[in-house]
Amino acid sequence: MRLRKASAIAASVLALSLAATACGGGDDEGGSGDGGGDTINVGIKYDQPGLGLKTPDGEFVGFDVDVATYIAGELGYEPDQINFVESPSGDRETMLDRGDVDFIVASYSITDERKEMVDFAGPYFVAHQDLLIRDGESVSNPEEIADLMLCSVGGSTSAANLSEQYPGAGLHELATYSECLTGLENGTVDALTTDDSILAGYAAQEQNVGKFALAGLNLSDEYYGVGVPKGETELRDDINAAITAMVDEGAWQESIDEHFGPANYAAEPAPEITETS
Known part of the structure; x- marks a missing residue:
């Protein structure tokens, strides 16, 4: 089971309670996937065009959304099994600590101060x-x-x-x-x-x-990382592998071109993954 073991039960219970209201699809009757649960809760931003945006019709679009979806897929979840949960900047550490989300992809800069409270995979982007x-x-x-x-x-x-x-x-x-x-x-x-x-x-x-x-x-x-609960090294390693696969397969660059190309924003190449211990 590739989803973090320590909180898999808690995550499944939370997913059931949120299924009726959480945006982004997924319910208690979805396929189990390799993650050991019917849904996975992923933190994103709802109000960042190009990165994480909830549209008026309830869809989620942006580079961070694509990264999160790719990672979830590598963990064994289909897109309709992902519950996207809004993760304001000031709440991210708390949300990970109490199990509201399994991981966060939300323009989350890696800093020493934050690494005292959470672990990171990546980085997957530099701004x-x-x-x-x-x-x-x-x-x-x-x-x-x-x-x-x-x-x-x-x-x-x-x-x-x-x-x-x-x-x-x-x-x-x-x-x-x-x-x-x-x-x-x-x-x-x-x-x-x-x-x-x-x-x-x-x-x-x-x-x-x-x-x-x-x-x-x-x-x-600013090196963007994927936030995971402190001590979840197996999940971190799986996410690092997913990021590497996304870059190697060209899906990373395709998402960059789609979401930043219209703004004539020249993104830097994918950075080297450093968060391994």
Whole structure:
């Protein structure tokens, strides 16, 4: 059984209780798969265009969704056996700890602080922190950040980086990037800061074309990992193998081209997997 053994029973019970309400398909009558349960609960973001987005018709689309679906498939689950669970940045460690989800693929940057609470597989992607500003405005160098009112999501590495590196800058920490985008549009904040992959997804949305632009500042390197509960080394190793297979088979690059190509965002090649112990 490739699903984490210590909590397989708990995960199955949780899946049964959520089946009637959780989005993304799967029910207690689905095939068992190699994972030893009828469904698997996977944490994603619901509001990140290009990465993890829940559409008005209830579908889930984005690069992170594709990665999560591929991993689940390698663990023995069909797409209709996956329950996608919304995983806000500030709740991810808690959700893994209490068994709400089996793993998380949600622009989840690997950091030493987080590795004290959870384990990671990967990384499967590398992004860079940047600013999204109103089209026609500019931020030409990082020194200008101290004079701006910025917005990010509470619990994100972007918010933590900003507070540490630019303590003089104003910062609104909200629940979602969509809320920050509203503030940017109405002038409440000067810029939205997070990973350039997320910002490119917002800028490329049809309703946002011509409204926003990336500043082009590489403020940090963010290595996205797949979060798993602390100590679940077997699951971590299985996910690392799935990521490697996705890259080798070309499915990784196909997903990159599909979800980031329209934004003319040049993603870096798949990074080397480092989270092995």
